[in-house]
Amino acid sequence: MLQRKMMAGSVFSDDAHKVFAASYPALPAHLTHSLAGHPLLEIEALAELAARMRPEKLEHNAAVDLPLGISNADTPANGLSVHDTIAQIHECGSWVLLKSIEEDPNYASLMRDVLAEIEPLVVPETGSMLRPEGFIFISSPRAITSLHFDPEYNILFQARGSKTMTLFPVADPDIISQEFFEQYFAGGPRNLPWRQEWAARAYPISIVPGEAIYVPLLAPHWVQTHDQVSVSLSLTWRSEWSFHHADACRFNRRLRRIGVSPRPTAIYPKDNKLKSYCQRALTRLGG
Template identity: 45%
Template sequence: MTRVFDDETTARFAEHYPETPHRLNHHLRAHDLLTLEAIADLSEALPAGSVEYNPGDLPVGIDAADVPDNGLSIGETIRTIDVCRSWAVLKNIEQMPDYAALLMQLLNELRPAIETKTGRMLRPQGFIFVSSPHSMTPYHFDPEHNILLQLRGSKTMTQFPAGDARFAPPTAHEAYHSGHQRNLVWRDDFQASGTAIDLAPGQAVFVPVMAPHFVRNGPEPSISLSITWRSDWSFAEADAHGFNRLLRSAGFEPKAPGRFPASNKPKAYAYRALRKAGLTG
């Protein structure tokens, strides 16, 4: 397969990574592994814990526990995505060798720019999103460095500044890193502070670690591929939030972890030592 990211795109990525959201271009609009039928077959081959799907007509803000079932199987959901008014994600597609090879080809094209800034590319993962027209992915954040590539249809991702407590308070980060859900509490007055990035086939968007966002699908069915990776910095940021949770539970008001390139290693190392000793709760 020819290169997915051209020189101009990799240069733009290198300029903005890892903290600034930006649009990218890609050449992955047609691939045998990414047709609707291939994705439906993949959904039925993956373990049950690696698929998630639900009705797509959801509000921007909703607790994960309140999301209803759509009454279909995952394969039926994907094969009827034009009309079933649903949203589906296939997680960790790298469990399948062909998809692992595709994921690594894409990431290897960006590896020099990534590792120059944030060091070793760790835990590469891939996710495929299939969405009915006008469906909504509610307001949430994710712990990985992430590029979302639009393959079919259109969508708009609205992002909010990572690390800004107005949009995701420290307690939300601390709860997430202790095993709670990633959906966040939405307030309508957030909307004016968001950056809306429109995506058409052949376009992509970079999402910084833990940048709150929601996604609204366009008028046609959508297929998107998310390629993600972690870094030593992202793991340290997560563990620092874990340590802050312990401090907060002891009555302190800890300072939030710093954003890149700030080092969060002291708190991270302390939390890892406590975790190893079985004292993190």
């Protein structure tokens, strides 16, 4: 169980708890929180955090005027170091991602406080909160995060500036094919191609400091900041269901490679345990 150690008071209001409980795990939710203005989420503190982090935990690129469906390989560099990007974030048209912030003791404490508060709502639905991770996005005005999906449950907390996240139905088969899932869980990219006709099924949520978005597992989405520098904290976790889904995708890839057309993986609340256990057994055997 996660244990609260650092923060006094609640991160979420009673109303936010009710909204989250009514939405989790399959529907997006617009929440409120008390993290805006937290000293660990100020630009100066984040620059110091980035200086302490291992280079492989830092990511940055140009992020303005990008196509929604740009591939991971085609995402342009900005010609700056990550530290210079943070220093010039007001004007360099980029975003910076700080990954695995739970490796820093202060940010680990913050994460424990937040996730422990919603744990009683999560566990009855999807079981233990497994492999919690934290990410921080520092973004220039009008920066775009292209269309993609995530294999984790995620709450995105806005601490500075504002942005709009545009979400689509979980595992929408027109947007994410089974072959794309299989490729991703075999180590492939997560960015998705874009078709304009998908805009009709979009669900945009705009957030300002003190607001958050719960992003369901496997829900395609893209993001654009507004006219100010943006700082967002993303806290994620997995479930046993999510790991079974991933292994079932890997098993389907095995079947496809020997000429079998497998049934699509099931979406929550149905499970994928049989395929998952087959995949795990074959992996243990070295297959």
